[in-house]
Amino acid sequence: MAKKMHPTPMLDKLETGPWPSFVTGLKRLAKDNDMMVDLLGQLETSYETKKGYWKGGTISIFGYGGGIIPRFTELKDESGKPKFPDAAEFHTLRVMPPPGMHYNTDILRKLADTWERHGSGLIAFHGQSGDIMFQGARSDKVQDAFDEINALGFDLGGAGPAVRTSMSCVGAARCEQSCYDEATAHRTVLNNFTDDIHRPSLPYKFKFKFSGCPNDCMNSIQRSDMAVIGTWRDNIRTDEKLARAYFAKHGVTDLVNDVVSRCPTKAIQLVDASKIPTGPSISAVKVSDTQAIAIENRDCVRCMHCINVITGGLSPGKDKGATILVGGKRTLKIGDLMGTVVVPFMKLETDEDREKLVDLGRRIVDFFAENALEHERIGETIERIGLVNFVEGVGIEIDANMVATPRTNPYVRADGWDDEVAKIKAKKQAA
Amino acid sequence: MATATATPRRAIESGVPDNKQYMHPTLLKNYGNWKYHDRPRPGVLHHVSYSGEEVWSVRAGTQRQMDVHTIRKLCDIADKYAEGHVRFTIRSNIEFMVADEKKVAPLIEALTTAGFPVGGTGNSVTMISHTQGWLHCDIPGTDASGAVKALMDDLHQEFIKEEMPNRVHMSTSCCEINCGGQADIAIIIQHTKPPKINHDLVANVCERPAVVARCPVAAIRPALVNGKPSLEVDEKKCICCGACYPPCPPMQINDPEFSKFAVWIGGKNSNARGKPTFMKMVASGIPNNPPRWPEVSEIVKKILYVYKDDARPWERMSDWVERIGWPRFFEKTELPFTKYLIDDWRGSRSSLNASAHIRF
Ligand code: HEM
Ligand code: SF4
Ligand code: SF4
Ligand code: SF4
Ligand code: SF4
Numbered sequence: 001m002a003k004k005m006h007p008t009p010m011l012d013k014l015e016t017g018p019w020p021s022f023v024t025g026l027k028r029l030a031k032d033n034d035m036m037v038d039l040l041g042q043l044e045t046s047y048e049t050k051k052g053y054w055k056g057g058t059i060s061i062f063g064y065g066g067g068i069i070p071r072f073t074e075l076k077d078e079s080g081k082p083k084f085p086d087a088a089e090f091h092t093l094r095v096m097p098p099p100g101m102h103y104n105t106d107i108l109r110k111l112a113d114t115w116e117r118h119g120s121g122l123i124a125f126h127g128q129s130g131d132i133m134f135q136g137a138r139s140d141k142v143q144d145a146f147d148e149i150n151a152l153g154f155d156l157g158g159a160g161p162a163v164r165t166s167m168s169c170v171g172a173a174r175c176e177q178s179c180y181d182e183a184t185a186h187r188t189v190l191n192n193f194t195d196d197i198h199r200p201s202l203p204y205k206f207k208f209k210f211s212g213c214p215n216d217c218m219n220s221i222q223r224s225d226m227a228v229i230g231t232w233r234d235n236i237r238t239d240e241k242l243a244r245a246y247f248a249k250h251g252v253t254d255l256v257n258d259v260v261s262r263c264p265t266k267a268i269q270l271v272d273a274s275k276i277p278t279g280p281s282i283s284a285v286k287v288s289d290t291q292a293i294a295i296e297n298r299d300c301v302r303c304m305h306c307i308n309v310i311t312g313g314l315s316p317g318k319d320k321g322a323t324i325l326v327g328g329k330r331t332l333k334i335g336d337l338m339g340t341v342v343v344p345f346m347k348l349e350t351d352e353d354r355e356k357l358v359d360l361g362r363r364i365v366d367f368f369a370e371n372a373l374e375h376e377r378i379g380e381t382i383e384r385i386g387l388v389n390f391v392e393g394v395g396i397e398i399d400a401n402m403v404a405t406p407r408t409n410p411y412v413r414a415d416g417w418d419d420e421v422a423k424i425k426a427k428k429q430a431a
Numbered sequence: 432m433a434t435a436t437a438t439p440r441r442a443i444e445s446g447v448p449d450n451k452q453y454m455h456p457t458l459l460k461n462y463g464n465w466k467y468h469d470r471p472r473p474g475v476l477h478h479v480s481y482s483g484e485e486v487w488s489v490r491a492g493t494q495r496q497m498d499v500h501t502i503r504k505l506c507d508i509a510d511k512y513a514e515g516h517v518r519f520t521i522r523s524n525i526e527f528m529v530a531d532e533k534k535v536a537p538l539i540e541a542l543t544t545a546g547f548p549v550g551g552t553g554n555s556v557t558m559i560s561h562t563q564g565w566l567h568c569d570i571p572g573t574d575a576s577g578a579v580k581a582l583m584d585d586l587h588q589e590f591i592k593e594e595m596p597n598r599v600h601m602s603t604s605c606c607e608i609n610c611g612g613q614a615d616i617a618i619i620i621q622h623t624k625p626p627k628i629n630h631d632l633v634a635n636v637c638e639r640p641a642v643v644a645r646c647p648v649a650a651i652r653p654a655l656v657n658g659k660p661s662l663e664v665d666e667k668k669c670i671c672c673g674a675c676y677p678p679c680p681p682m683q684i685n686d687p688e689f690s691k692f693a694v695w696i697g698g699k700n701s702n703a704r705g706k707p708t709f710m711k712m713v714a715s716g717i718p719n720n721p722p723r724w725p726e727v728s729e730i731v732k733k734i735l736y737v738y739k740d741d742a743r744p745w746e747r748m749s750d751w752v753e754r755i756g757w758p759r760f761f762e763k764t765e766l767p768f769t770k771y772l773i774d775d776w777r778g779s780r781s782s783l784n785a786s787a788h789i790r791f
Contacts, residue, residue, distance in 0.1 A: 011722065020548075039566075054569045092567060096447050098448045102450040186447060191446035217701075311467045
């Protein structure tokens with residue numbers, strides 16, 4: 001039987017309304033868990049005073065340096081004693097999820113049982129970096145909790161200046177847009193970095209994220225240091241039955257307004273069914289007996305829009321792979337950065353292909369470790385030293401797809417121009 | 432029996448678990464072989480494989496911070512109605528997969544009865560991705576779970592329906608570090624006053640050069656205060672970003688009165704149509720008013736419903752503003768456009784209008 005509840009008039013107001021309430025969950029836990037009684041007390045105090053009361057510290061499990069987020073209360077009385085002693089320690093274990101976040105009920109129940117025994121009983125599915133966050137363990141329980149979670153086949157994720165937990169989209173498991181096996185790529189890459197996940201020793205965090213197509217459901221472009229985004233390089237595939245089904249339902253107005261005119265590069269045209277253009281880079285499909293759409297694939301930027309609208313009627317091509325971008329991050333310290341294309345296309349079908357991805361990741365992380373300033377993300381390093389120094393440093397070939405436009409300012413020494421031209425020519429001849 | 436001298440257990444560095452062991456059998460069988468999908472109703476996705484097999488996924492909202500009893504309740508539903516398999520989305524929705532269409536309606540019924548709203552697919556407002564707040568972070572200016580709960584109560588109808596012009600992704604963050612990320616509408620606490628320094632503690636707690644290096648505007652300098660080594664802030668330079676606080680907690684940035692909310696719009700990660708976009712700040716100075724933050728809700732709903740009325744099909748928030756222009760955005764939403772919304776940070780000229788493109 002748990003101790004008496006503290007009054008929580010403010011939190012109580014979060015128990016009304018149609019959305020599931022975490023407060024109701026906390027209160028349910030508090031029925032047989034003193035830690036939750038006091039956690040509610042501290043949280044209510046935060047609601048009253050509009051102040052947070054946690055401070056960090058250092059706690060890790062045996063053999064690892066990161067993955068636990070320690071929290072100690074700062075809400076103390078005059079004599080320095082915690083006002084809510086049973087929640088004075090409230091640490092989080094960051095645990096890496098399976099790719100695509102698939103579970104069966106057996107494993108979820110086992111994870112829940114473990115956390116009820118050793119922690120607060122509060123779990124976030126999932127944190128913003130993808131971790132299962134087991135929130136609220138006392139210092140002396142962290143190791144036991146981890147041991148059980150670890151025995152169930154799960155491992156700690158990253159925290160601090162380390163390779164961080166990754167995420168991949170549902171992709172091949174249930175999405176027709178998937179352009180590579182995200183889960184296998186995710187596991188292959190991350191499991192080659194376990195040491196850098198568990199023992200923080202980089203200048204700052206480094207995140208990989210895997211999205212199966214340019215819809216980028218994992219937000220990889222803005223939220224990861226190395227984004228692996230599925231794409232294809234041959235022609236968009238078509239299926240007349242499904243294209244006709246779309247048209248039958250929507251008609252020509254929607255086709256023009258929602259598809260043809262929304263193509264960012266005007267690669268799509270509406271054509272007369274008797275005048276369908278042909279050619280090696282044309283995808284065309286009849287939507288009715290009289291009308292068809294035709295796509296010039298050399299003009300297509302693989303934005304996904306038309307494919308999203310006419311799902312199945314249009315689909316990614318067959319020659320699939322991924323585009324790799326580096327340097328996405330939010331705000332601190334130079335402002336937001338999107339990832340920049342460093343490899344326009346990479347095949348990701350075989351183990352050998354994936355080894356090349358791991359190798360690229362390794363070269364980038366090593367470059368980061370050696371060249372970034374303390375607390376600098378790789379995107380900031382690139383901004384500081386220039387993209388060319390970065391790609392040459394990691395051994396990636398220059399490609400016109402790396403830029404939105406060539407430079408506009410003249411402040412450059414171009415005395416190596418002829419040598420570069422000669423090199424490029426020689427390479428072309430050798431190919 | 433464990434004794435004090437026993438060697439501690441070495442971790443099994445197993446890394447990322449294999450998802451195939453947990454995956455729904457129909458997903459496993461058709462892995463990489465899906466042909467198309469449609470949405471028979473809000474909250475339900477129907478995927479068809481090249482093999483002809485089909486799967487229905489029912490998506491429900493959760494409170495993200497879940498107690499084990501809630502998890503077990505979801506497991507009971509999965510066992511009884513959904514073949515024992517689930518997955519989570521990046522926005523903390525839960526998905527139940529069934530290989531038989533007849534199982535969809537009873538599953539929806541069971542979820543709804545248990546208090547989990549079914550929706551979040553297609554053109555709906557999906558669950559808000561959020562951060563930790565007062566529950567667990569060490570630098571939060573507000574709560575995240577609570578603000579999200581309050582807002583999702585208000586937006587419940589937009590979650591269970593698919594009536595928006597395109598999908599709407601939202602996020603909240605409890606400090607400017609913005610762990611919540613880019614979104615169509617993002618709600619972020621913003622500090623509006625420089626840090627208050629407790630000079631007695633700085634020398635003991637903070638590695639001073641590291642703190643100086645953290646400031647993006649070089650506003651921090653080492654100083655001797657009351658004979659003790661400390662730090663001082665040039666308050667005219669300080670942009671109140673809060674970056675000095677994590678490495679130096681005696682530089683308190685959160686303020687019960689002056690930490691306010693800002694609202695940002697038009698962030699998009701997807702490459703669909705336009706390139707991905709960052710979100711832009713459109714409102715500031717909104718009170719941090721727990722437990723239900725009505726002022727924030729008011730502004731968010733105003734923006735959302737103007738967008739809903741005015742945007743054309745497939746226009747995400749950013750596409751819509753690109754068509755109507757920022758002046759009209761501020762006109763329609765009745766939000767004041769103040770000088771603070773004109774960027775003056777690095778690279779700011781790229782956000783200025785270098786053309787005669789004006790809409791009247
Ligand atoms: C004391 C300091 C901080 C704490 C306690 C903290 C806490 C967190 C937590 C708990 C998460 C979710 C983690 C997970 O899912 O595993 C997160 C994600 C994130 N944090 Fe922080 N954070 C801190 C500092 C920062 C800083 C300094 C930045 C950037 C300048 C930052 C940017 C982010 C971003 C962008 C994400 C989301 C990343 C993603 O989507 O993968 N955080 N943070
Ligand atoms: S990123 Fe593409 S492949 Fe992955 S789930 Fe989203 S739409 Fe599907
Ligand atoms: S995928 Fe290609 S053809 Fe389709 S809308 Fe995008 S750019 Fe145009
Ligand atoms: S947004 Fe700020 S306060 Fe919130 S979890 Fe991230 S670092 Fe903590
Ligand atoms: S709040 Fe930001 S700008 Fe102000 S002193 Fe701290 S780090 Fe510098």
